[in-house]
Amino acid sequence: MNDEVPVLNDDAVHPAAQAAGHHPALTGCPWHDVNEMLQAAGLRPTRQRMALGWLLFGKGARHLTAEMLYEEATLAKVPVSLATVYNTLNQLTDAGLLRQVSVDGTKTYFDTNVSAHHHFYLEHNHELVDIPDPNLMLTKMPEVPDGFEIARVDMVVRLRKKR
Numbered sequence: 001m002n003d004e005v006p007v008l009n010d011d012a013v014h015p016a017a018q019a020a021g022h023h024p025a026l027t028g029c030p031w032h033d034v035n036e037m038l039q040a041a042g043l044r045p046t047r048q049r050m051a052l053g054w055l056l057f058g059k060g061a062r063h064l065t066a067e068m069l070y071e072e073a074t075l076a077k078v079p080v081s082l083a084t085v086y087n088t089l090n091q092l093t094d095a096g097l098l099r100q101v102s103v104d105g106t107k108t109y110f111d112t113n114v115s116a117h118h119h120f121y122l123e124h125n126h127e128l129v130d131i132p133d134p135n136l137m138l139t140k141m142p143e144v145p146d147g148f149e150i151a152r153v154d155m156v157v158r159l160r161k162k163r
């Protein structure tokens with residue numbers, strides 16, 4: 001509904017930034033950085049994008065489904081629809097700020113860490129966790145058809161609790 005309402009009070013300084021004294025271009029202040037990220041990706045920093053970006057990027061590396069983010073937004077009293085959450089996540093993915101990781105072909109997680117890495121999927125609570133070793137490789141890669149090259153290998157290692 002309010003999708004295109006721009007942030008009006010952009011001058012407000014986030015308390016964390018204030019406490020840090022001064023800050024250069026990239027600050028670690030989520031509010032400031034989300035604004036920068038959106039603008040750099042060519043997305044207008046609307047109020048809803050800023051609020052969702054704050055939830056997404058303000059807490060370190062995360063793996064969230066649209067439903068999980070929608071629930072967080074609702075709890076944080078961000079007036080936003082599930083459809084808008086989906087749209088925003090897809091826009092951020094297209095802009096290269098998020099990476100999609102699919103599990104089961106039906107569950108899609110959005111990863112705030114866009115660098116190359118693989119995942120554990122914890123079956124008992126449907127949690128996606130980074131595998132710390134970024135150099136994990138298949139020992140033998142499949143042959144690819146002429147004219148193609150492997151863009152990326154997404155490995156999801158499913159874990160269940162031992163009985």
Ligand SMILES: [Zn+2]
Pocket residue numbers: 063111113117118119129130
């Ligand atoms: Zn990840």
